[in-house]
Amino acid sequence: MKTSRLISLCLFFLAACTSTSHSEYSRGTYGYKVPEGAVMSGAVFDRPYTVRGITYYRLKSVKSFNQTGLASWYGRQEHGKLTASGERYNMYAMTAAHKQLPLGxxxxxxCMETNREVIVTINDRGPHVPGRVIDLSYTGAAKLGIVDKGLTKVTLELLNGEETEPADGHFSVQLASFSMKANARELADRFRNSKVVAAYVNGRQYFRVKVTGFASRGAAENYKSRVSGQYPGALVIAED
Structure with a gap:
């Protein structure tokens, strides 16, 4: 009788421990890992997924994200195939695959070697190879000048991290980013209500051109749509 009660008690505690761990894990507060080579804030993790025996910790949302590592690219063999977002891969579009960043x-x-930069939209998962942080479309790689190299070291900066939109509705549209202030100033002079904003990424200074004064996100999105043909990397930003 005592033995039976002892076994029941052990099973009770074992079940309780298992239940607690599973609950913490499902809430994203236990067991998640920061992506290798990344510095980030405001991260909320989604369910992890496993490819070839390696587990990747997908981000459901993140406020800021910077990462350093190797970039690769994929082209004609994948052209037209479905991506993780449901879109068909277009090797000529400015898109990329990332293992953990939210789609969109x-x-x-x-590129740390050429100092060229591009803005891409994450619409796929990968590259599932240790050490690689992003898989660029053919055009993205071509604009960085890395098609012939295949692999090169890059830095990544998330531009549209999740953020709380201000109550009074101040929004801007970022048109482009330059390493030389004169180039940024030249572009800004073509637009009304524009400004040049300095930003530092991994110790380097860059100059971003923004058109300001939009009272709502909808108004900013409409403006972005009008200029996206000339500035495909344009994005809407909620200002403080």
Whole structure:
């Protein structure tokens, strides 16, 4: 009788421990790992997924994200195939695959060798190879000048991280980013209500051109649609 009660008690505690761990894990407060080479804030993790025996910790949302690592690219063999977002891969579009960033993320990719930069939209998952942080479309890689190299070291900066929209509705549209202030100033002079904003990424200074004064996100999105043909990397930003 005592033995039976002892076994029942052990099973009770074992079940309780298992239940607690599972509950914490499902809430995203236990067991998640920061992506290798990344510095971020405001991260909320979604369910992890496993590819070839390796578990990746997908981000449901994140406020800021910077990462350094190797970039690769994929082209004609994948052209027209479905991506993780449900869109068909277009090797000529400015898109990319990332293992963890939310789909739809706008990411500034800077080649550390050529100092060129592009803005891409994350619409796929990958590259599922250790050490690689992003898989660029053919055009994205071509604009960075890395098609012939295949692999190169890059820095990533998330441009549209999740943020609380201000109550009074101040929004801007970022048109482009430059390493030289004179180039940014030249572009800003073509637009009304524009300004040049300095930003530092991994110790380097960049100059972003913004058109300001939009009272709502909808108004900013409409403006972005009008200029996206000339500035495909344009994005809406909620200002403080």
């Amino acid at each position: 993320s706008k990411v500034l990719v800077r």
